Amino acid sequence: MTIAMPSGLSDTQLVTQLLRCARDERHSTAQLVAHLAEFDTRRLHLAAGYSSLFAYCRSVLGLSEYATYNRIEAARAAKRFPVILARLADATLSLTSVRLLAPHLTDENHAELLAAASRRSKQELEELLARLHPRPDTPSSVRKVPDRPSVAPAPIAAPSHAPSSLESTEVSPAGPPVEPLVAPPEPASLPRGPLVTPLAPARYEIRFTASAATRDKLKVAQDLLRHSVPSGDPAEIIDRALTALIDELSRTKLAIVRKPLRTPRRTARGSRHIPSEVKRAVWARDGGRCAFVAADGHRCSERGFLEYHHVKPFAVGGEATVGNIQLRCRAHNGYESEVFYGAIPEDGGAGRVNEGRPEYAVSRGFRLVPERVGTGGGARASGE
Numbered sequence: 001m002t003i004a005m006p007s008g009l010s011d012t013q014l015v016t017q018l019l020r021c022a023r024d025e026r027h028s029t030a031q032l033v034a035h036l037a038e039f040d041t042r043r044l045h046l047a048a049g050y051s052s053l054f055a056y057c058r059s060v061l062g063l064s065e066y067a068t069y070n071r072i073e074a075a076r077a078a079k080r081f082p083v084i085l086a087r088l089a090d091a092t093l094s095l096t097s098v099r100l101l102a103p104h105l106t107d108e109n110h111a112e113l114l115a116a117a118s119r120r121s122k123q124e125l126e127e128l129l130a131r132l133h134p135r136p137d138t139p140s141s142v143r144k145v146p147d148r149p150s151v152a153p154a155p156i157a158a159p160s161h162a163p164s165s166l167e168s169t170e171v172s173p174a175g176p177p178v179e180p181l182v183a184p185p186e187p188a189s190l191p192r193g194p195l196v197t198p199l200a201p202a203r204y205e206i207r208f209t210a211s212a213a214t215r216d217k218l219k220v221a222q223d224l225l226r227h228s229v230p231s232g233d234p235a236e237i238i239d240r241a242l243t244a245l246i247d248e249l250s251r252t253k254l255a256i257v258r259k260p261l262r263t264p265r266r267t268a269r270g271s272r273h274i275p276s277e278v279k280r281a282v283w284a285r286d287g288g289r290c291a292f293v294a295a296d297g298h299r300c301s302e303r304g305f306l307e308y309h310h311v312k313p314f315a316v317g318g319e320a321t322v323g324n325i326q327l328r329c330r331a332h333n334g335y336e337s338e339v340f341y342g343a344i345p346e347d348g349g350a351g352r353v354n355e356g357r358p359e360y361a362v363s364r365g366f367r368l369v370p371e372r373v374g375t376g377g378g379a380r381a382s383g384e
């Protein structure tokens with residue numbers, strides 16, 4: 001089957017078709033889960049020559065380990081609570097959400113719990129489950145890990161495998177025991193799993209691997225703080241270290257001070273420098289979050305890699321004032337530069353927006369004027 005790149009579509013057509021593809025994929029996934037549930041009940045993989053449903057899915061259906069794991073867990077949960085299929089199809093629950101919820105669903109709580117989990121991210125769902133089923137604190141520990149991390153995959157779906165907390169040990173309605181299922185490692189192509197795991201309300205387990213130098217710094221800090229933190233608890237030490245770090249960054253990076261030291265100076269006209277008081281006001285107004293708003297009103301939620309962005313570009317006379325500076329994540333700052341400067345001449349003058357994106361310039365308060373004949377397509381945008 002040949003699938004062509006949809007490079008001939010307009011932006012609007014591309015978005016419409018992408019949304020349709022996503023909807024079709026959700027429906028297909030829900031259908032696959034439903035069929036897998038019935039296939040599992042009939043144990044048809046045995047007649048097909050496979051010792052486990054997992055092996056069948058990998059070999060015959062061509063699913064990855066992680067896709068198989070999520071779909072089998074969802075299929076077994078859907079056998080108990082078929083409403084899950086509709087929730088998968090309408091995207092109010094993801095396969096990952098169903099897998100996380102499955103061990104906690106009962107006849108009594110499933111309607112309420114599925115509703116509470118609706119449209120939650122994995123992290124939000126883990127927080128919800130930690131509130132409902134709090135776990136005890138994990139003791140602080142520092143231990144040596146192998147120099148080279150092992151890459152051997154975890155054992156998967158061996159019927160004789162001893163049950164662990166990750167395995168499903170439920171019994172299917174048809175009677176025969178359900179094969180145990182062991183979580184495969186997270187796909188390498190995905191971001192690493194959460195290092196921060198909610199355990200109970202306001203309690204988190206945080207895990208990370210550090211260098212020997214970091215371990216030595218922890219030891220020095222423990223020794224220096226022995227009088228106030230006699231236990232040397234790394235959680236307490238790291239909390240203090242982070243408090244000091246945030247104080248330091250607030251002073252240097254965000255230009256936040258408890259009391260401004262002197263009367264703010266006005267920035268000279270034409271200067272690219274953004275005064276500290278402008279940075280403070282912009283940071284507070286934008287809530288320490290990217291302030292890019294899409295045409296449909298969606299605002300970017302990024303809080304990392306933030307930069308101060310000239311709404312009216314510096315090159316066309318944009319000043320470093322609170323009114324003209326906004327926070328942008330690196331991606332959106334780059335995107336807006338690309339849109340505005342993609343075709344702008346180096347000698348300044350009015351900015352010219354890229355072809356095909358004049359609506360963007362208008363939405364940013366730039367007035368479009370026709371391009372001069374003979375200088376290429378597109379439109380010129382002049383700042384208001």
Ligand SMILES: [Zn+2]
Pocket residue numbers: 290291292300301302328329330331332
């Ligand atoms: Zn952004």
